[in-house]
Amino acid sequence: MKYPIQITVNGDPYELSVDPRRSLLDALRNAIGLRGTHRGCDSGDCGACTVLLNGRPVASCLVLAVDADGATITTIEGLAQGDRLHPLQAAFVAHGAIQCGFCTPGMIMAAFALLEEHPHPTEAQVRAGLAGNLCRCTGYAKIVEAVLSAARSIDAGNG
Numbered sequence: 152m153k154y155p156i157q158i159t160v161n162g163d164p165y166e167l168s169v170d171p172r173r174s175l176l177d178a179l180r181n182a183i184g185l186r187g188t189h190r191g192c193d194s195g196d197c198g199a200c201t202v203l204l205n206g207r208p209v210a211s212c213l214v215l216a217v218d219a220d221g222a223t224i225t226t227i228e229g230l231a232q233g234d235r236l237h238p239l240q241a242a243f244v245a246h247g248a249i250q251c252g253f254c255t256p257g258m259i260m261a262a263f264a265l266l267e268e269h270p271h272p273t274e275a276q277v278r279a280g281l282a283g284n285l286c287r288c289t290g291y292a293k294i295v296e297a298v299l300s301a302a303r304s305i306d307a308g309n310g
Contacts, residue, residue: 204224
């Protein structure tokens with residue numbers, strides 16, 4: 152049996168019919184076709200699938216799509232304005248914080264939520280804000296630098 156849900160993703164409304172066991176991650180990737188949110192561990196441990204659900208970062212692999220009915224969701228695709236990258240996305244590129252890129256969407260979404268709450272974060276706040284996101288390539292230093300740089304850029308009015 153499938154259930155109808157209505158969600159708004161990156162500003163666009165969607166009406167879906169979903170299996171009650173289907174995750175929000177599956178709905179985003181397969182029903183809507185947004186492949187930027189990555190499937191990692193399927194247990195909420197890696198952060199690769201992080202999206203904003205009503206403005207709060209969540210592991211979309213742990214949220215059932217039916218539980219997102221009526222929600223507003225922002226994915227990595229929703230941050231850029233056309234061809235213009237969001238300052239966080241641009242900072243990740245500029246600071247070499249992307250390497251293999253698998254964790255990048257989740258890292259950026261977690262960082263986005265952090266900057267919404269703490270526009271002028273300390274390095275410790277950035278590290279704490281990204282604690283649920285695993286990266287096997289960068290050692291985190293470049294990621295932290297990118298988030299701090301983006302915060303300065305946004306503060307300077309480049310966001």
